[in-house]
Amino acid sequence: MMKVHILSIGDEILIGQITNTNSSWMARLLNNNAIRVQGISTVSDQHEEIIEGIKTAFLKSDVVLMTGGLGPTKDDVTKKAIADYYGVELVFSSETYERILKMFEQWGRKTTNAHREQCYMPQNTVLLLNKLGTAPGMWFDEAGKVLVAMPGVPYEMEYLMEHQVLPKLLERFPRSPIAHRTIQTVGEGESRIAERIAQFEDNLPPNIKLAYLPNMGRVRLRLTAFGDHQTTIEAALDEKVQELVPLIEDLIFGHGDISLEAAVGQLLQTRNLTIATAESCTGGYLAHQITAVAGSSAYYMGSVIAYSNDVKINQLNVRPATLKEHGAVSEATVREMVAGLLQLIPADIGIAISGIAGPDGGTPEKPVGTIWLAIGNQEQIYSIKLQLGKDRLRNIQFTSVNALNFVRQWVLGRL
CATH class of the missing domain: 3.30.70.2860 (Alpha-Beta Plaits)
Structure with a gap:
C-alpha cells in the first residue's frame, strides 16, 4: 500500500499565524481515494530544516507531498532545499517564465526580477502545470520514492492535487482496497x-x-x-x-458528512414543520447555523436577537416582573421568550436562548457558562439548563449545538 507523508513549509504555521488547512484537505482527498496518509508534519522556512523534513518523511513513506515556499519572495527557499537534497542545480525554466509573462500581460501588470528568479527549478523535476498561479508544481521520482512540491495557496494546491498529482499517483502506485x-x-x-x-x-x-x-x-x-x-x-x-x-x-x-444543522433541517422538512429562534447570549449564531444550509427557507421563519432586556420586553413580551424576580438568565425568562416569539412569528416551533457567555458577567448564583434553553409550541414548552465553561466563543458554539440537538429531540418526541 502506498504511504504518503504531508509536509508543510512555513513559519506562519508554526507560530500559529495561520491554520494549516492544506494538510487536512489533502488527507481527506487521499483517504477518499484509498491512499494512506502515514504522517503530517510542518517545518520552518529554513534550508536545513526543509532538507531534514524531507529525509525524515521518507523514512516511513513512499510519497512526500509538500506545500509552501515556492513563491517569488526571499523566504521562499523550498526549491533550493529540494535541489540540494537531490544534489542537483537550479536551472532556468523558460516555459514557466513565458507563462508568467502572459499572465501578467492579461492582468495589465508588469513582472519584477523576483518573478524571473521564481523560474529557477531543480534540474531533475517534472513541472506540473498550475493554471491558477505563477508557481508550477514539481514532481520528483527517484529510487522508487516520489516527492511533490506545490504552492501553499490553498486553491492552487487543490487544483494541482485534483488535476495533476492525484492522477499521477494513482498511475504510479498500486492501491490496496x-x-x-x-x-x-x-x-x-x-x-x-x-x-x-x-x-x-x-x-x-x-x-x-x-x-x-x-x-x-x-x-x-x-x-x-x-x-x-x-x-x-x-x-x-x-x-x-x-x-x-x-x-x-x-x-x-x-x-456520512452531513452536518447537524442540515440533519435537523431535513427532519423539520420531512415533518413539514417550521421553526423560529430567539437568541440573547448567542447573538444570532444559532440562526446563522440554520441559514447556512441551502434551502433552509423551507422551514426557518426568522429570528429575534433579544440581547437587551428592552428587546425581550418590547419584542418578545417578557414581563418586567419576570426579569426583576428571576433575571434575564433564568428558566422563567426563556419560557416567556418562546411564548412571545410564537406570538410574533407564526412558526410551529420556537426555541429561545439566554445565558452568560463570558468571560465575565457571572455571579456566585449564576457563574459564567450558565445557559438556559427553552423550546415549545402553542401547547407546551420544555426547558433545560446548561453549565458550560468560561470561553466565550466555545460557549456560544456549544450552546448552538445543544440547541440544534434540542430541536432534534423535540421533533422526535424524545423530550
Whole structure:
C-alpha cells in the first residue's frame, strides 16, 4: 500500500499565524481515494530544516507531498532545499517564465526580477502545470520514492492535487482496497459513547478500525476497513454499521458528512414543520447555523436577537416582573421568550436562548457558562439548563449545538 507523508513549509504555521488547512484537505482527498496518509508534519522556512523534513518523511513513506515556499519572495527557499537534497542545480525554466509573462500581460501588470528568479527549478523535476498561479508544481521520482512540491495557496494546491498529482499517483502506485463508514452523533462525549459500545469495539476484526472524532458536542464515529477485495470490505462495514446503530440510536443524527444543522433541517422538512429562534447570549449564531444550509427557507421563519432586556420586553413580551424576580438568565425568562416569539412569528416551533457567555458577567448564583434553553409550541414548552465553561466563543458554539440537538429531540418526541 502506498504511504504518503504531508509536509508543510512555513513559519506562519508554526507560530500559529495561520491554520494549516492544506494538510487536512489533502488527507481527506487521499483517504477518499484509498491512499494512506502515514504522517503530517510542518517545518520552518529554513534550508536545513526543509532538507531534514524531507529525509525524515521518507523514512516511513513512499510519497512526500509538500506545500509552501515556492513563491517569488526571499523566504521562499523550498526549491533550493529540494535541489540540494537531490544534489542537483537550479536551472532556468523558460516555459514557466513565458507563462508568467502572459499572465501578467492579461492582468495589465508588469513582472519584477523576483518573478524571473521564481523560474529557477531543480534540474531533475517534472513541472506540473498550475493554471491558477505563477508557481508550477514539481514532481520528483527517484529510487522508487516520489516527492511533490506545490504552492501553499490553498486553491492552487487543490487544483494541482485534483488535476495533476492525484492522477499521477494513482498511475504510479498500486492501491490496496480501503473503505469507510461514518456515523454522526450528538449529545454524549466520546468517553460515554466508548462505554456504551465497548463490547462492539472489542469484537471488531483486525482489519476494521474504529475512530472517535469529537467536535464541539458532536462525535463522528468512523469505521475503516482494509482488505484484498473492495466488495468484501464494503459488505463487512455495512454489517458492522448495522450492529453499531442500535447501540447508540438515540445519539445518531446522520451518516456520512452531513452536518447537524442540515440533519435537523431535513427532519423539520420531512415533518413539514417550521421553526423560529430567539437568541440573547448567542447573538444570532444559532440562526446563522440554520441559514447556512441551502434551502433552509423551507422551514426557518426568522429570528429575534433579544440581547437587551428592552428587546425581550418590547419584542418578545417578557414581563418586567419576570426579569426583576428571576433575571434575564433564568428558566422563567426563556419560557416567556418562546411564548412571545410564537406570538410574533407564526412558526410551529420556537426555541429561545439566554445565558452568560463570558468571560465575565457571572455571579456566585449564576457563574459564567450558565445557559438556559427553552423550546415549545402553542401547547407546551420544555426547558433545560446548561453549565458550560468560561470561553466565550466555545460557549456560544456549544450552546448552538445543544440547541440544534434540542430541536432534534423535540421533533422526535424524545423530550
